[in-house]
Amino acid sequence: MAATSSEFHDSNINNDGLPLVFYHCGQKYRGIPFREWIGTRYRLLEPSDSTFPTLSCSVRVLLCVGISEVTSEILDQLPSLECVVGSSVGVNHIDVAECCRRGIKVTSAGDAFTEDVADYAVGLLIAVLRRLSSADRFVRDGMWPVKGEYPLGLKLGGKQVGIVGLGSIGSEIAKRLEAFGCIIAYNSRKKKELVTFPYYETIHDLARNSDALIVCCTLTNETHHLINKEVLTALGKTGVIVNVGRGPLIDEKELVQSLLHGEIGGAALDVFENEPHVPEELLALNNVVLSAHKAVTTPESFSALVRVIVGNLDAFFAKQPFLSEVEPI
Structure with a gap:
């Protein structure tokens, strides 16, 4: 059964008052403390969460940590997805063409690094x-x-x-x-x-x-x-x-x-x-x-990255222009 408008709203602006964001983080990026940095602004939902089966159908935005792959299979799990917020400059790990085909916007880290x-x-x-x-x-x-x-x-x-x-x-x-x-x-x-x-x-x-x-x-x-x-x-x-x-x-x-x-x-x-x-x-x-793929990483660049990510997430929920939208393919 499709969610009603009130159920849809409740699943994206939760009981704790925080907007809902699907948190897509591969194992190798678990050391990056995005939860600590932005967890007070958004409710971060992961596949391992008990509420995932209930909420996944109404999640509208995905936060991609590092270069965790965003494939069509992942997109299939989130049928209401409207935006993928990236945390890297390159987006080759995101199936941008498939996102475009589905009408899903994609953002990158912009000039953070x-x-x-x-x-x-x-x-x-x-x-x-x-x-x-x-x-x-x-x-x-x-x-x-x-x-x-x-x-x-x-x-x-x-x-x-x-x-x-x-x-x-x-x-x-x-x-x-x-x-x-x-x-x-x-x-x-x-x-x-x-x-x-x-x-x-x-x-x-x-x-x-x-x-x-x-x-x-x-x-x-x-x-x-x-x-x-x-x-x-x-x-x-x-x-x-x-x-x-x-x-x-x-x-x-x-x-x-x-x-x-x-x-x-x-x-x-x-x-x-x-x-x-x-x-x-x-x-x-x-x-x-x-060098061990560290050109992008300084404390200052991570601070700049958080500002870009938060800016793009805020822009999505406020229906404002993104800070760093990726050109459609």
Whole structure:
């Protein structure tokens, strides 16, 4: 039997006076204390709750924690769903096309992580150019007194840096690198009308004209393995690559082979294809900097994220424009 209007209202504005939100959190994200942060503003409903069978049919909004997958099967459990509020910049873990087909709005983290990721990307670029990670190991392993001077790294200033994906994060990276005296070019889905940096229509051409590539675009079916063997070859023996986007943007097997055979100069990676698993070959390479998918995470960025999430949830219940709605596919 369909819920009456009064039952529908009661299930979304509960007896405790809090709006009802389906809390979709995969096991690996249980350590993120969203319940603590927003549990006083909303009633968070999970499948394990005893009331889930009763309330699931009238839940109108889903909060997706981290990159927990939102599939058509999950959407089927929530027939009244109108909105998926995301907590990450990328939304490849959400079946956006299916949401659009069902008339379900999707939001993302917006600019909550933008500055932190941009800072991290520049830090990784400096680290791989100046070989900071291997220099640290060189000292810790007691090699300085034994082997003498550590090999020289490369200067950042004056380098031609190609940015793959000139969205909000890519733009902040460009701003920071300009201050170092870098020469910026970019590739995006389309040329940005108000941007003066040189635009390359293909990643291959961008790589061929760059000393370094920074990958920060969205992962989609079209951008999966965007960085392939041909792009890495175009980057060349002295070129380096930084990835702060998503692991599958790079063909990881081809990257490993290019590094092992000296076909590119180095890599700095915060993301990987099969996290938390990292190819063993990368662990021993001195021209590789590795990080555990932490470019987005600072106390400040989490505070900004909570503001965006709360803003989007409040906007939904107040029938106001979202802070960071994802464009329909």
